[in-house]
């Protein structure tokens with residue numbers, strides 16, 4: 534499992550003890566409305582996600598990190614393998630208290646070199662709902678390009694952006 538420090542943030546794999554803070558971020562209504570719905574108790578769902586990420590860290594050497602400002606969890610972000618597309622996405626979600634400071638961009642700017650240079654990925658994509666302008670602003674800031682609409686889980690016709698390694702390295 535890899536931990537990274539950025540200028541302002543610590544990116545570290547989530548552990549079971551993070552579940553409460555993670556649930557408060559991931560299931561905050563202003564965050565949850567943009568993400569695939571989860572069933573049942575938020576704390577149980579947070580624990581399940583943390584467990585799924587831990588498995589991915591072991592099997593693939595990557596999963597989304599917990600994003601920490603000091604000791605406080607403010608979000609998650611990083612690389613996530615999506616079996617439906619047989620490809621790896623870069624994703625982010627922050628507690629609303631942490632929006633507007635460039636933290637999502639800072640996380641992704643650490644995740645992309647980790648994906649392309651350390652892991653040797655060929656392509657990294659990002660998807661979101663068409664009206665999620667904040668998330669698409671992050672994608673554009675990073676240098677991802679809009680390609681097409683796709684369906685994913687409960688969402689139809691969502692926007693797909695991506696960047697390949699060659700383009701990213703030549704940026």
Ligand SMILES: CC(C)(COP(=O)(O)OP(=O)(O)OC[C@H]1O[C@@H](n2cnc3c(N)ncnc32)[C@H](O)[C@@H]1OP(=O)(O)O)[C@@H](O)C(=O)NCCC(=O)NCCS
Nearest residue numbers: 564567625626627632633634635636637638660661667668
């Ligand atoms: C999408 C989301 C992570 C974006 O967070 P964010 O804080 O707005 O994004 P950034 O980290 O790029 O910050 C951008 C803003 O911070 C400002 N900023 C301040 N300091 C900055 C810095 N050092 N570097 C970059 N931007 C900075 C920028 O000017 C920008 O403001 P603007 O959008 O008005 O131009 C956040 O809105 C969120 O968690 N939403 C709910 C969950 C979600 O939608 N996740 C994505 C699903 S696909």
